[in-house]
Amino acid sequence: MVAGSPEARLKPETRHGLSSRERSREAAKSLFAQNGYESTSLSEIARLAGTSESQVIHHFGDKAGLLKAIFEDAWEQINRAIRLAITKSPSSLDKLRLAFNIVLTSLEKDAGLDTLLLLHGPARLRRGQHMIALTHGYQEFIGILDGIIKEIADRGELAEQITPQAFRSGIVGLVEGMLRHQFLARTCGFPASYSEADIWTLVSALLSACLRSEHDKPRILSIGTENRSD
Numbered sequence: 001m002v003a004g005s006p007e008a009r010l011k012p013e014t015r016h017g018l019s020s021r022e023r024s025r026e027a028a029k030s031l032f033a034q035n036g037y038e039s040t041s042l043s044e045i046a047r048l049a050g051t052s053e054s055q056v057i058h059h060f061g062d063k064a065g066l067l068k069a070i071f072e073d074a075w076e077q078i079n080r081a082i083r084l085a086i087t088k089s090p091s092s093l094d095k096l097r098l099a100f101n102i103v104l105t106s107l108e109k110d111a112g113l114d115t116l117l118l119l120h121g122p123a124r125l126r127r128g129q130h131m132i133a134l135t136h137g138y139q140e141f142i143g144i145l146d147g148i149i150k151e152i153a154d155r156g157e158l159a160e161q162i163t164p165q166a167f168r169s170g171i172v173g174l175v176e177g178m179l180r181h182q183f184l185a186r187t188c189g190f191p192a193s194y195s196e197a198d199i200w201t202l203v204s205a206l207l208s209a210c211l212r213s214e215h216d217k218p219r220i221l222s223i224g225t226e227n228r229s230d
Contacts, residue, residue, distance in 0.1 A: 021059040023049040025073065028066040033112035037067060037120055067120065068135055074113050075137025078106050082144055092151040099145060100175065104196075107179075118180045142168070152211070162210045170206060175199060 018026065027049035031040040042063060046053040060066045081102045086095040107114040149164045158167060178199045184190035 020051045020055050024051060024056045024059060025066065025069050029070045029112045029116060032067065033115035037063065070116060071135045072137045075135060075141055078103055079137060079140050079144060092148050095148045099148065114183065118183045157212050159210050159212050167210050171203060174202060174206060
């Protein structure tokens with residue numbers, strides 16, 4: 001169980017306004033975040049969702065199917081928001097900033113999603129001991145980032161010795177790892193006493209090391225600082 005997490009429950013408007021499938025997905029997200037994936041049973045999910053276990057199995061197959069559906073729904077919404085936002089920006093670095101801001105805002109608004117993505121993210125999605133395919137939504141998100149970074153590389157702004165995919169994975173890994181440690185610090189005392197401003201300082205340093213163009217480098221410092229609090 002995540003330390004300090006409230007009792008899992010669905011809001012009345014969620015229980016009455018969604019289909020059985022949607023309620024099951026939301027109930028699973030709440031219970032997985034509170035109790036952990038392994039410790040949550042399908043019967044508990046069905047009870048919280050106000051449906052039957054057989055209906056949950058009908059919709060998702062098993063717990064792994066539920067977890068995958070949670071991620072797919074989340075990434076579908078995030079990717080839609082990113083695509084809409086970046087069409088309005090002519091700057092590739094602004095597009096990169098917008099993409100990460102939208103992901104962070106989504107995590108901030110949904111504590112259950114925050115927990116699941118940071119502790120049970122795409123690379124941790126398992127069935128028994130066997131890894132299953134990355135979710136389509138996460139792969140789409142990576143594809144969006146790769147498209148933005150290709151624009152940067154095509155304009156000659158990426159340092160010659162840096163490959164685009166290494167650049168992308170470095171940024172994603174840095175942000176994801178630091179946010180995960182920050183989450184662990186909040187929930188179970190993990191030693192990670194830094195603010196989100198510190199994360200973006202390191203992101204800026206990484207970009208400064210990887211980008212060839214000088215005039216755009218300082219702009220990345222605005223990532224994550226517009227609508228986020230420490």
